[in-house]
Amino acid sequence: MASIPYTSAGDEGRTGLWSRRPRFMTSSLLIYAALILWAFISLFPIYWTITTSFKTAVNVTQGHLIPFVDFTPDWKGWRSLGLSPDTISAPSTVRDEFVRRFLNSIVASAGASFLAVVIGSLAAYGLSRFSYKFLWMRNKDISFFFLSQLILPPVVLAMPFLVLYKHLMLLDTLIGLILVYTLMVLPIVIWIMRDQFDTIPLELEQAALVDGCSIWGAFLRIVLPIALPGMVAAFILSVILCWNEYFFAALLTSSNAKTLPVMVASQTGSQGINWWSMAAIATAAIMPLVLVGIFLERYIVKGLTAGAVK
Numbered sequence: 194m195a196s197i198p199y200t201s202a203g204d205e206g207r208t209g210l211w212s213r214r215p216r217f218m219t220s221s222l223l224i225y226a227a228l229i230l231w232a233f234i235s236l237f238p239i240y241w242t243i244t245t246s247f248k249t250a251v252n253v254t255q256g257h258l259i260p261f262v263d264f265t266p267d268w269k270g271w272r273s274l275g276l277s278p279d280t281i282s283a284p285s286t287v288r289d290e291f292v293r294r295f296l297n298s299i300v301a302s303a304g305a306s307f308l309a310v311v312i313g314s315l316a317a318y319g320l321s322r323f324s325y326k327f328l329w330m331r332n333k334d335i336s337f338f339f340l341s342q343l344i345l346p347p348v349v350l351a352m353p354f355l356v357l358y359k360h361l362m363l364l365d366t367l368i369g370l371i372l373v374y375t376l377m378v379l380p381i382v383i384w385i386m387r388d389q390f391d392t393i394p395l396e397l398e399q400a401a402l403v404d405g406c407s408i409w410g411a412f413l414r415i416v417l418p419i420a421l422p423g424m425v426a427a428f429i430l431s432v433i434l435c436w437n438e439y440f441f442a443a444l445l446t447s448s449n450a451k452t453l454p455v456m457v458a459s460q461t462g463s464q465g466i467n468w469w470s471m472a473a474i475a476t477a478a479i480m481p482l483v484l485v486g487i488f489l490e491r492y493i494v495k496g497l498t499a500g501a502v503k
Contacts, residue, residue, distance in 0.1 A: 200495060205286055205380050212314065213430050216287065220403060231452065232484060235431065238355070239483075241258075242472050242475050242479065243472070243476050244258065244260060244398070245270070245467060245468055245469060245472035245474075246270040246271060246336070246427055246472035246473040246476045247260065247266035247267060247268070247269075247271075247469075248264060248266075248267065248269075248270070248468075248469055248472075249264075249267050249269055249469070249471070251469075252264040253468045253469065256312055263422035269469050270467075270469030270470050270472055270473035271473045273287065273304040273467065273473070274287050274288055274470065274477075275287050275288030275291075276288060276292055276472065276473070276477070280444070290456070291456065291474065291477070293451075294451055294452055294456045295453060295477070295478075297376065297450055297451060297452050297453075298436055298452040298453045298454075298478070299415045300367055300371075301367055301370045301371055301374055301435060301442075301450070302374070302431075302435035302436045303376030303432060304367070304371040304374075305370075305371045305372075305375045305377075305378065305431065305435050306374075306376045306378065306397070306428050306431035306432045306435060307428070308367075308371065308376045308426055309374075309378045309379045309382045309427075310382055310427055310428050310431065312375070312379060312382075313324040313379050313382030313383045313427065314382070314386050314417075314420075314424060315390070316383050317382070317383045317384075317390055318341075318386070318390050318412060320332050320336055320383070320387050321387050321390035321391050322334060322395070322398075324364075329465055334438065336383070336384070336387060339379070339383045340380050340383075340384055341380075342355065342379075342380045343380050343381070346361075347377075347440045347441065348440070351444055353466070354373065354441070354444070355445070363445075364445055364446075364447070364452055365446045365447045365448060365449050365450050366449070367450050368440055368451075369445055369450070370441070370442065370445060370446065370450050370452070373390075373441050373445065374435045374438065374441070374485050377434070377435070377436060377438065377441070378430075378431040378434050381431065381434070382427045382431060383428060385426060385427040386420065386421055386423055386424065386427060388423070389420045389422075389423030389424075390416065390420060393416055393419050393420065395418075396410040397411075397415050397419075398412075398415055398416065401415050403413065410486045422492060425489070425492045425493075426492060426493045429485060429493055430491065430493070432481055432485070433485070434444055436453075436478075436481070436482060437454060437482075438452075438454065439454040439455065439458065441457070442455050443455050453474065453478040454478070456474055457471055457474045460474065464493075
């Protein structure tokens with residue numbers, strides 16, 4: 194009589210696990226390959242910009258990619274800005290102009306982002322906690338109206354802003370740039386902060402009101418500390434958007450309030466585009482955002498995902 198091999202339930206489970214393991218490893222490898230490819234596509238422009246700032250005209254036109262292999266790095270791009278090791282200690286009008294543009298970008302981006310976070314937080318709190326009715330519009334319609342402002346092309350506002358700023362004497366001023374940047378990023382701040390306030394239990398504010406706090410007291414003492422990660426994320430995203438903005442900076446400024454994106458675009462001469470100088474300025478403009486992304490990543494992720502799970 195033939196014997197029947199004994200197979201336990203544990204053996205069947207292990208057999209099923211081993212049979213599924215090749216498929217699991219294949220899917221994991223495909224996911225990692227896709228992530229590596231996407232990282233390469235995302236980081237290559239930054240690599241190209243940084244390496245171009247150390248190239249000469251010949252290396253730029255020939256498309257050399259790898260330093261010390263395809264070409265020998267040169268400080269030509271940084272020397273044209275007065276930022277190379279051999280010119281950093283000498284007086285340079287170009288370096289002074291770069292510093293002014295850099296400071297203008299900092300003031301305009303940080304000022305507009307701070308103003309947008311303050312105004313946007315108040316608007317988002319109202320949309321989250323109170324019910325409004327304006328004609329046919331309710332809270333959701335008002336929120337969508339704010340968000341829909343991002344659909345409007347900036348070029349549509351060129352002529353109205355030029356006329357308005359001319360009469361208000363805000364052309365070529367940092368105050369004018371801060372105001373238009375605030376309007377530009379305000380819908381994003383309202384959108385982020387409304388989601389943040391929606392995740393905060395209403396019972397916390399009701400308890401504060403029972404304890405004697407006013408609505409403003411409950412907002413400042415209870416709600417804002419809890420929503421702080423979202424405010425930080427909204428502020429950082431606003432700074433990034435304002436820092437990279439070119440259209441309004443080129444339209445509404447001429448000399449005093451120019452920012453770095455305008456200076457990058459102006460690196461052209463009678464012989465063509467000075468790619469090495471443009472790459473050096475672009476590298477210097479990218480570095481602050483790279484540092485913000487590295488050191489403040491957890492605040493951005495925490496703020497943007499705080500309302501994802503309730």
